[in-house]
Each structure stands twice: as C-alpha cells, then as structure tokens.
Amino acid sequence: MTKLLASFVALAIFAVVARAQPAVSLLIDNGYASTGSINLAPILQNVSTKKGQAFHFGSTYDTYDADQAWFTTTFQTFYKHVVSENGCKWDATEPTQGVSDLTECLATQSFATSNGNTFRGHNTFWHEQTPTWLPGSFTASQLTGTIIPQHVQQEIQGLGSSVTSWDVVNEVVGDGVSNGMTPLQCVQNKGDWPTVTADGSGQPLVTDLSFIYAAFNTAFTYAGASTRLAVNDYNTGGQDAKTACVISLIQNIQENTNIPYDRLAIGFQSHLMASAGNFYTKQELATTFSTLAALGVNAMITEMDIEINSDNNANLRYQAAIWGDYIDACLYASNCNEFINWDPRDDLSWRGTAAAATLFDSNGNPKPAAYEVAARLQNYAAGNAEPCSTSSGTSVCTITGTGTTTTGTTTTTGTTTTIGTTTTTSSTGGSTGCVSAEYVQCGGIGWTGCTACASGTTCQVLNAYYSQCLT
Numbered sequence: 304m305t306k307l308l309a310s311f312v313a314l315a316i317f318a319v320v321a322r323a324q325p326a327v328s329l330l331i332d333n334g335y336a337s338t339g340s341i342n343l344a345p346i347l348q349n350v351s352t353k354k355g356q357a358f359h360f361g362s363t364y365d366t367y368d369a370d371q372a373w374f375t376t377t378f379q380t381f382y383k384h385v386v387s388e389n390g391c392k393w394d395a396t397e398p399t400q401g402v403s404d405l406t407e408c409l410a411t412q413s414f415a416t417s418n419g420n421t422f423r424g425h426n427t428f429w430h431e432q433t434p435t436w437l438p439g440s441f442t443a444s445q446l447t448g449t450i451i452p453q454h455v456q457q458e459i460q461g462l463g464s465s466v467t468s469w470d471v472v473n474e475v476v477g478d479g480v481s482n483g484m485t486p487l488q489c490v491q492n493k494g495d496w497p498t499v500t501a502d503g504s505g506q507p508l509v510t511d512l513s514f515i516y517a518a519f520n521t522a523f524t525y526a527g528a529s530t531r532l533a534v535n536d537y538n539t540g541g542q543d544a545k546t547a548c549v550i551s552l553i554q555n556i557q558e559n560t561n562i563p564y565d566r567l568a569i570g571f572q573s574h575l576m577a578s579a580g581n582f583y584t585k586q587e588l589a590t591t592f593s594t595l596a597a598l599g600v601n602a603m604i605t606e607m608d609i610e611i612n613s614d615n616n617a618n619l620r621y622q623a624a625i626w627g628d629y630i631d632a633c634l635y636a637s638n639c640n641e642f643i644n645w646d647p648r649d650d651l652s653w654r655g656t657a658a659a660a661t662l663f664d665s666n667g668n669p670k671p672a673a674y675e676v677a678a679r680l681q682n683y684a685a686g687n688a689e690p691c692s693t694s695s696g697t698s699v700c701t702i703t704g705t706g707t708t709t710t711g712t713t714t715t716t717g718t719t720t721t722i723g724t725t726t727t728t729s730s731t732g733g734s735t736g737c738v739s740a741e742y743v744q745c746g747g748i749g750w751t752g753c754t755a756c757a758s759g760t761t762c763q764v765l766n767a768y769y770s771q772c773l774t
Contacts, residue, residue: 325696464527535570
C-alpha cells in the first residue's frame with residue numbers, strides 16, 4: 304500500500320460503521336505500562352528466544368520522511384524491522400527497462416542496518432506503481448520469459464541475502480472470488496494486467512499463472528537461503544473465499560515450482576477498521592495460521608493498520624484490543640514470525656491523519672494500542688498463556704488484576720501476567736504496594752506504576768524513561 308493509492312483499495316469487507324464500541328478489557332488495565340516511553344528492543348529479543356526463532360516487529364520507512372530524529376529514536380527502541388513503503392516498488396527500482404536503480408530501496412535497507420534492524424522487501428511484482436514503460440505492448444511470452452524474471456533478479460540480487468522476506472507478488476487475487484474457484488480463476492477474477500491487457504479492452508494477455516511462477520522461480524534462485532517468499536494480499540485471514548484462494552494459490556505455486564513449503568509465505572495485509580465485523584477475530588486468524596502451519600507455510604502480518612472514526616477513548620481502546628488480538632494470533636502461532644505495522648504514525652498514514660490508524664499519534668506519541676502491543680509482547684515473552692479475545696468485549700473476555708482471564712462463564716487462572724492493585728504513590732512517582740512481573744516496566748521519568756519487581760528479578764534502568772524488571 305501507499306499514501307498515493309488511498310482510493311485504490313475498496314476494502315469491500317471492511318467499512319467504517321459509526322456505532323458505540325464495546326467495553327474492552329486490556330492488559331494495560333492490569334499493571335502493564337500505559338504511559339511513558341516504550342523500549343521494545345530487549346522484549347523482542349526475549350520473544351525471539353521464547354519462539355526459538357527470530358521474531359520481526361516493525362513498520363514502514365522511506366528516506367524522504369520528515370522528522371528523522373523521531374524515526375531514528377523510534378526505530379531503535381520500538382520498531383525493529385523495516386520495510387520500504389515505496390522505494391522498492393517497480394517504478395522506483397527499474398524506471399527504465401533493463402536498468403536497475405535500487406538507490407531508494409538500498410537507502411532504506413541501510414537505515415535499517417544502521418539502527419540495528421532487520422529488513423524485508425516489498426515488492427517485486429504488482430500491477431500498480433509500475434514504471435512508465437509498463438504495461439506497454441509486450442507479449443505474454445516477453446513478460447514471463449524476460450521482463451519479470453529480469454526485474455525480480457535485479458532487485459532480489461541487489462538487496463542481498465539478509466532480507467528476511469519478499470512480497471514476490473502483491474494483490475493478485477480478485478475481490479469477487481467464490482469458494483471452489485481454481486487458483487487461475489482466483490487470479491483472473493482480479494481483472495488486472497497482466498492477465499488482461501491494460502488498454503481497458505479486457506483482452507486476455509497471460510492466460511495462465513506463468514507470470515507468478517516466473518517471479519517465484521527467480522526469487523528462489525537469487526534470495527538468501529532463509530528468505531521467505533510471499534504472496535501478499537488484503538482482505539485475507541479468515542475462513543472466506545478470498546483467503547481460501549490465496550491458500551490454494553500458494554499450494555499451486557509450490558506444486559509448479561518445487562520451492563519448499565517452508566520457504567513460502569502468505570502475507571496478510573490487515574488494513575482494518577475498528578468496528579464490529581470489520582476485522583477478523585483472533586480465532587479466525589488462528590485457524591488460518593494453523594492451516595498454513597500444517598502445510599509448512601509461513602504466515603505474516605504485513606501491513607497492519609486500524610482506522611477509527613474518531614480518536615475518543617472508546618475507539619482508541621477498541622483499536623488497542625483488536626491490535627492486541629492480531630499480535631497474539633501471530634505470537635502464539637508457530638509459523639508467524641513477522642509483524643509489520645503500515646506507517647509508523649498517524650500523520651504519515653496512507654489512510655489519512657484523521658483515520659488515526661497507526662500506533663503513534665501525529666506528534667509521535669504512543670497511543671493505547673502501542674502500549675497494549677508492548678504488553679502482549681511482554682506477556683508472551685514471560686511464558687504466559689494466551690489472553691482471551693479482547694476485541695470481543697467484556698461480556699466475553701475480561702482480564703482481571705489477579706492473573707485471571709474470564710471468557711463467558713468459564714474462568715481460567717494464569718492466562719495473563721498481571722500485577723496486584725496499586726495502593727499508594729511513592730515520592731518518586733511510582734506506586735507502592737504492588738509488584739511488577741518479569742519484563743514489565745518498573746520505573747522511568749513519568750512512570751506512575753509499580754516500582755518493585757517480582758522475586759528473582761530486579762528493576763534495571765534501560766534509559767531515562769524506561770526501567771524494566773529483568774533477571
């Protein structure tokens with residue numbers, strides 16, 4: 304996605320509905336930090352250790368973005384994984400046929416490296432944001448035999464083997480698909496170049512999936528040995544026809560390229576809206592991720608944002624509950640290890656500032672969703688069981704201050720790591736009479752929460768604004 308294409312995606316499934324949001328229960332209501340700065344770097348390391356493999360959490364960046372000081376700080380302490388929003392797309396990387404220009408893409412990768420971050424590639428093939436010489440009047444054989452392979456090779460080879468994953472093809476499945484369609488029918492339903500000509504006549508061009516096979520075969524040849532190769536699409540993640548199409552497409556790609564399943568991935572863009580029915584539930588995501596895990600395919604959240612119809616407290620809390628459920632679905636899935644938040648702050652969002660769709664406000668301050676995401680990461684790293692589906696509302700899911708999660712009429716203990724009640728405020732601004740669990744904030748400028756740490760841990764200063772209970 305890009306700010307330039309805000310009108311492109313209809314988001315047919317997801318539409319804002321102005322209605323009262325349900326009351327939700329959050330981890331940040333129960334001892335986890337809800338104010339102050341956030342340092343995710345050590346927490347993400349602990350998440351990776353718990354998962355037994357690297358977990359990548361980050362956002363988009365382009366070198367022309369303003370407020371570089373904020374970006375540098377935020378990508379050192381909060382976002383630790385980088386994707387170029389626009390600099391690695393075809394119009395930027397091959398403006399003249401056969402001439403590779405990776406300047407912007409490499410600059411974004413360099414920004415990631417200089418801040419100790421990892422980098423993922425987006426994307427090598429998309430029917431939008433193409434250079435002026437495309438679509439042109441090329442034949443199907445020219446596209447699949449020369450143009451696509453040459454471009455994919457130039458880009459993937461040029462960025463090197465350290466790229467964690469590539470969106471090899473982006474948004475190739477149609478919105479009008481139905482259950483039972485073949486992978487080819489799913490792609491033809493898109494009705495875009497190169498399955499049809501770009502002159503508006505709708506004449507068939509590439510009449511099979513050879514353009515996708517060409518992109519994946521080339522990507523596999525030139526990517527690093529552990530780089531995952533993804534089909535990336537929006538309005539996917541649940542038990543619906545479009546998600547089924549994307550899954551059948553990845554199976555078809557494997558059958559026709561012989562790329563091992565564990566090198567393949569599906570990127571679930573996750574451009575959402577904070578209203579009931581306009582996002583997938585945690586249970587739906589878990590089912591889909593489990594289906595992919597059975598195949599050996601990786602699942603990724605690649606372009607997460609959540610639009611709200613106003614930034615009042617109820618909407619911000621509901622946004623936090625949804626974001627928390629999505630990152631939980633990824634954390635507790637064995638095959639989900641990349642989570643990208645699309646655009647790092649509200650004033651840079653492709654959906655517009657008023658949509659308030661990111662984790663940070665327009666002044667660069669963390670919103671409730673940012674704190675809730677941090678809490679979910681801490682909760683997972685501590686080895687706690689998965690919280691219930693907070694976006695379902697308190698009638699279904701309530702997280703209490705005793706480490707208990709209530710789902711409907713069933714109560715389970717130890718589901719979340721929470722902290723006892725706050726009783727008094729110390730002279731340093733922190734609360735006494737409560738104890739912070741491992742990985743939870745315990746101090747820093749402006750901190751008003753617990754300052755004592757659980758047995759076996761001590762409150763360690765990470766920076767002036769953030770101290771954390773660590774062993």
